[in-house]
Amino acid sequence: MLNRRHATLGLLATLGLRPAFAQSSFPGGRPIRIIVPFAAGGSSDVMARGLGKQLSDQMGVPFVIENRPGAGGGVAMEQVARAPADGHTLLYGTIGTNAVAPVLFKNLPVDPAKDLAPVSLAALNPSVLVVHSSLPVNSLRDLIAYAKANPGKLNYASAGNGSISHLATELLKSSAGIDMVHVPYKGGGAASADLLAGNVSLMIETITNAMTLVKTGKVRAIANSGSKRSPSAPDLPTFAEAGLPSFVVDSWTGIFTASGTPTPVIERLSSEIAKASREPAYRQSMSNIGVEAASSSPSEFANFVRAEQAKWGKVVQATGTRIE
Incomplete structure (x- = not known):
């Protein structure tokens, strides 16, 4: 019987399979x-x-x-x-x-x-769209209207080419039919610093970092990119609530x-x-x-x-x- 059991286990190993008792014992005390x-x-x-x-x-x-x-x-x-x-x-x-x-x-x-x-x-x-306080907009509809009236004049920051902050804003551009200029940075920290300084007009940033920026009083939060409102900013509408129902990031x-x-x-x-x-x-x-x-x-x-x-x-x- 012992030899037969060993033969069965050897066959399972040869076939690349694991015996049921090994699977059921996971994680087996191992880190x-x-x-x-x-x-x-x-x-x-x-x-x-x-x-x-x-x-x-x-x-x-x-x-x-x-x-x-x-x-x-x-x-x-x-x-x-x-x-x-x-x-x-x-x-x-x-x-x-x-x-x-x-x-x-x-x-x-x-x-x-x-x-x-x-x-x-x-x-x-979720992420949040934040704009510099000098920009005369208080809502997503305001921003879209302003961008359409001033095509190519708004600059947006990102953490770099291909980052979510870049691609999410490109998705916003196509969803809203607006034109803005991308200014890529080597990381979110550098992008946030230039937004606070007013060197760029807006960016999409993770909600944790975005609300930290808002506390400085130098930027305003416009909309939450998630599928629902966040407990971290319950009064901030989603993009869907603010006028872009198809935009969820x-x-x-x-x-x-x-x-x-x-x-x-x-x-x-x-x-x-x-x-x-x-x-x-x-x-x-x-x-x-x-x-x-x-x-x-x-x-x-x-x-x-x-x-x-x-x-x-x-x-x-x-x-x-x-x-x-």
Whole structure:
């Protein structure tokens, strides 16, 4: 009987399969790594650490955060894609790395659609359109009317070519039928500084950073890009409420792992993230930084990512922005 059992396990290994008891014992007491495609201290890093702590409390194993910036997320994606397909190495992916980068960069080291398996949505982080206080507009309709009366005279800042702040504003331009000049910066900090100085007229920035800018009194918040109002700025209307019903840009983050990871492992991770998203203390910690904790099934997340890639692929194509 022992020899027969060993033979069965050997056959499973030869076929690239894992016995059911190995899957059901995940994570087996082993630490789980979350690879973040950005440097420590940024918003994605903060969100990943918050989720990792919550999952560690739930699952009883350490969740170790590793920062691997570079190549538009390509460095982190490659590390996860090349890791053993056992659910112990996860990617904290974003709208930028997993929806925009595949259509923006011509030579990513991996194909996210083939090499990474979607696990679950993790958080929604809407952006806000902010304008310098010298601009004579107080609403989205005011801004659109002003831009149409002054084509090409408004400058908008972004964190760089191909960034969400760039592509979201290009989507705004096409949705509203207005013409504005793009001024790319090397990061959101430099863009925000020039907006505060009045060197550019407006920008679309994450809600956390945008509301910090608003507190200076030098800029005004016009509209929230998300699908619903944010608890961080409950009086700020969405773009849909303000007159552009088709404009929705929810910056998002989510968990991916290596393709080929057993389905029961992916489903376990997804269910734990869903449990975390319902935990009041964790939800509040995300809300404190302007983020909404979220979750989804693996299939829902896969469909969502495909739709996001198609959406931003059209914007990238329209702007002619491709990076070697």
